[in-house]
Amino acid sequence: MIEDNYRAVEKRVNDACKAVGRDPKEVTLIAVSKTKPLSDIEKLIAIGVREFGENKVQEMKDKFDNVSTPVNFHLIGHLQTNKVKYAVGRACMIHSLDSYHLAEAIEKEAAKKDVTVPVLIEVNVAEEDSKFGLKTEEVLPLINEIKDFPHIKIEGLMTIAPFVENPEDNRPVFRTLKQLLLDIKSKNIDNVSMNVLSMGMTNDFEIAIEEGATMVRVGTAIFGERDYSI
Secondary structure, eight states: OHHHHHHHHHHHHHHHHHHTTOOGGGOEEEEEOTTSOHHHHHHHHTTTOOEEEESOHHHHHHHHHHOSSOOEEEEOSOOOGGGHHHHTTTEEEEEEEOOHHHHHHHHHHHHHHTOOEEEEEEBOTTOOTTSOSBOHHHHHHHHHHHTTOTTEEEEEEEOOOOOOSSGGGGHHHHHHHHHHHHHHHTTOOTTEEEEEEEOOOTTTHHHHHHTTOSEEEEOHHHHOOOOTTO
């Protein structure tokens, strides 16, 4: 069932790419496994899936430490500084960097472990009070503050768009993030590559792909609805 769901989403990703003349290889489908058991992840590993997304550091740590085959766990949820030590060395990429304070904590832990951490700057494009992330105008100042941290590699931007009935309503959000990425990329800042655009979820990932997403984070369409009471 989960395997079939994944294949169906994969086909939709490919179709969305082809519709706008993009190579499907440009888009990484991240299966968001938050709140789901490791057994569900194992089912997808069996069909060759290697990219998974987790919201909570402790849950990611438990799965990372117990998974049968090494896979890439993307940390896509808010990261508190006191949990950084569990994320660094386990997360293949942290999608939710949103402050100097957090960058400092990641740099310190990464130096200790002698690793380089790929990160994305989280941008709250729609400026929703309920969401983390920087305003668009705050992104470049933060990048300039942290660009010289030797153990952090800024790879691009991430946003969580509003939940909307009509996915088309999020097109301006995705377009804004893509333009911001291009603006920053044009400045050729050392240690900043701006090649990754993480945007789009179950409800709107096709629109995100049309607007340039290179990573889409899909959970419900693959794993089914979540029970947050457990």
